[in-house]
Amino acid sequence: MTFKTLREDIDSVIARDPAARSRLEVVMCYPGFQAILLHRLAHSAWNRGWRLTGRWLSQLGRLFTGIEIHPGATIGRRVFIDHGMGVVIGETAIVGDDVTLYQGVTLGGTKLHKGKRHPTLERGVIVGSGAQILGPFTVGQEARIGANAVVLAEVPAGVTMTGIPAKPALTRDKSRAAEFQAYGTPTDGLPDPVARAIEALQAEVAQLRGRVVELESSQQPVDARSTLRITGT
Numbered sequence: 001m002t003f004k005t006l007r008e009d010i011d012s013v014i015a016r017d018p019a020a021r022s023r024l025e026v027v028m029c030y031p032g033f034q035a036i037l038l039h040r041l042a043h044s045a046w047n048r049g050w051r052l053t054g055r056w057l058s059q060l061g062r063l064f065t066g067i068e069i070h071p072g073a074t075i076g077r078r079v080f081i082d083h084g085m086g087v088v089i090g091e092t093a094i095v096g097d098d099v100t101l102y103q104g105v106t107l108g109g110t111k112l113h114k115g116k117r118h119p120t121l122e123r124g125v126i127v128g129s130g131a132q133i134l135g136p137f138t139v140g141q142e143a144r145i146g147a148n149a150v151v152l153a154e155v156p157a158g159v160t161m162t163g164i165p166a167k168p169a170l171t172r173d174k175s176r177a178a179e180f181q182a183y184g185t186p187t188d189g190l191p192d193p194v195a196r197a198i199e200a201l202q203a204e205v206a207q208l209r210g211r212v213v214e215l216e217s218s219q220q221p222v223d224a225r226s227t228l229r230i231t232g233t
């Protein structure tokens with residue numbers, strides 16, 4: 001752990017939380033930052049073979065922040081755990097650079113064997129509050145996991161997953177993927193709510209037009225069938 005890494009960790013909180021006003025505030029008041037700081041110490045002890053020290057530091061982090069990160073877990077740069085309480089990150093989890101996790105997230109396993117059993121989150125993934133990602137698969141770059149989703153299989157890059165078990169919710173616009181969106185909710189770039197309402201109305205009109213065309217084309221066979229029935233009796 002270097003001073004540069006710490007500074008990046010602090011700045012990533014300021015960049016992603018509009019409520020954060022200074023570096024001092026982040027150091028003193030952000031449990032996500034404090035948990036990652038303690039994790040970096042615990043991980044370094046773990047890798048030196050000081051396993052008990054690693055576990056103890058990890059438990060200290062849990063006691064103070066409510067965030068449990070196993071010292072064996074690999075946490076990338078500029079990872080931001082917002083609010084944090086109830087987050088659990090398992091021993092073989094890998095969390096890539098610029099990942100954001102909200103409170104109540106589990107990066108857990110479903111098997112008891114000793115090998116890789118926790119997920120790998122690639123760069124820029126956002127995981128909504130209460131989401132559970134369970135198993136040794138990969139969540140691709142910039143993917144979004146909706147609040148309270150339960151993810152049980154690999155997630156392709158850029159996809160938004162919701163529900164239990166999680167399924168793709170919508171096709172994300174790739175041009176928005178590089179940019180962080182607070183709470184994982186992409187904006188559509190429209191300037192105001194009126195523009196959004198107009199866009200929704202246009203979509204509805206297009207849908208209704210399609211329905212009218214569909215009904216018109218199905219009209220003929222229905223009439224033919226009723227004519228046959230009438231003539232048959």
Ligand SMILES: CC(C)(COP(=O)(O)OP(=O)(O)OC[C@H]1O[C@@H](n2cnc3c(N)ncnc32)[C@H](O)[C@@H]1OP(=O)(O)O)[C@@H](O)C(=O)NCCC(=O)NCCS
Pocket residue numbers: 083102127128129144145146147148149160161162163169170183184185186
């Ligand atoms: C999943 C998420 C990223 C999607 O945001 P979005 O791209 O703006 O998607 P929309 O709100 O347009 O919703 C798209 C569809 O997914 C559904 N959906 C959205 N979030 C969902 C969720 N968490 N669980 C189940 N369904 C969800 C919507 O109902 C909608 O379904 P529909 O097409 O049948 O109407 C966002 O809803 C989310 O859960 N973000 C995490 C926020 C969070 O944890 N905040 C904590 C702050 S403390």
